[in-house]
Amino acid sequence: MSLKIIEARCKGCGICVAFCPKQVLGISEIEKVKILNASACITCRQCETRCPDFAIFITEPVPTP
């Protein structure tokens, strides 16, 4: 499982849902991101890159500069 969600930061804007190429994510009844299908995640970081609220992360290292 390489997705980490920090629910307290999520504002339910739906950006991560809209740009996930694998329909991994959805929005819950309480307007927070939720994982619908973790096993489909290809760790492409599209969600992490565009989440304006630093609420979703891939738990794999980023390259050192």
Place this chain on the structure above:
Amino acid sequence: MFMEQLIEKYFRPGRLPHIWCPGCANGIITGALVKAIYRTGLDKDNIAVVSGIGCSSRASGYLDFNTVHSAHGRALPFATGIKLAAPQMTVIVITGDGDAAAIGGNHFIHAARRNIDLTVLLYNNNTYGMTGGQYSPLTPTNSKASTAPYGTVDRPFDLAALARGAGATFAARGSAFHAPMLVDLILSGIRHKGFSLVEAVASCPISYGRQNKLGDAPAMLKWQRDHAVPAAAYEKLNDEQKADKFPIGVLHQADAPEYTEEYAKIIARARKEGGH
């Protein structure tokens, strides 16, 4: 390093969640800034981040560098002072389209003219977000604003062209949608010695999007995806095609003497000739 740690490294502890509205692109752009700073390898203590006033300018308060949240339109004078007093410091200016191009327009052209080594990251959401959606000098003609309910007749600045005309030696435009490219552009701006403008096309779903019926936050980012064209390809478009698109990438880069270096020479000369 993990991305979560990278964000934590450059944000002040306990400051998230931030105050920006759901889906506001300001967070994406601020994330791109810290990712670019990470890639410079610079020590946090050698970086100053100076902002003006506006939603975008609040970013300085979240970031863990030497920061100044200054006055509306006046980030560049503060930044100029810091850079002159501590030329070894990397000085980054965070500003909005109103902050930089309206009330701060005069400071903007003169900082560019001096070619002082500052990197200006301008969050262009085409509006005064903080005060409820008045039009700015970067609001597109015919767009609605709280001060132009039937659409504004003003023509917007092309700020990259303005910066170039005023003497800036680096001008680039990126967008929140193209966030990885924005990281590269900010990094190039920081590495460039001289006045660097990086305009980041932002989206304000609340104060701008609603009035102009631009849809929700994902829709506004999709608009950026569909209307941004790499600078080289943009140049090949005809005028009609250009009208519907905007160029992204490095738009201008040149060499010219940098202000603090020239100033250091004057100080050395004054010391020698003044006999001190």
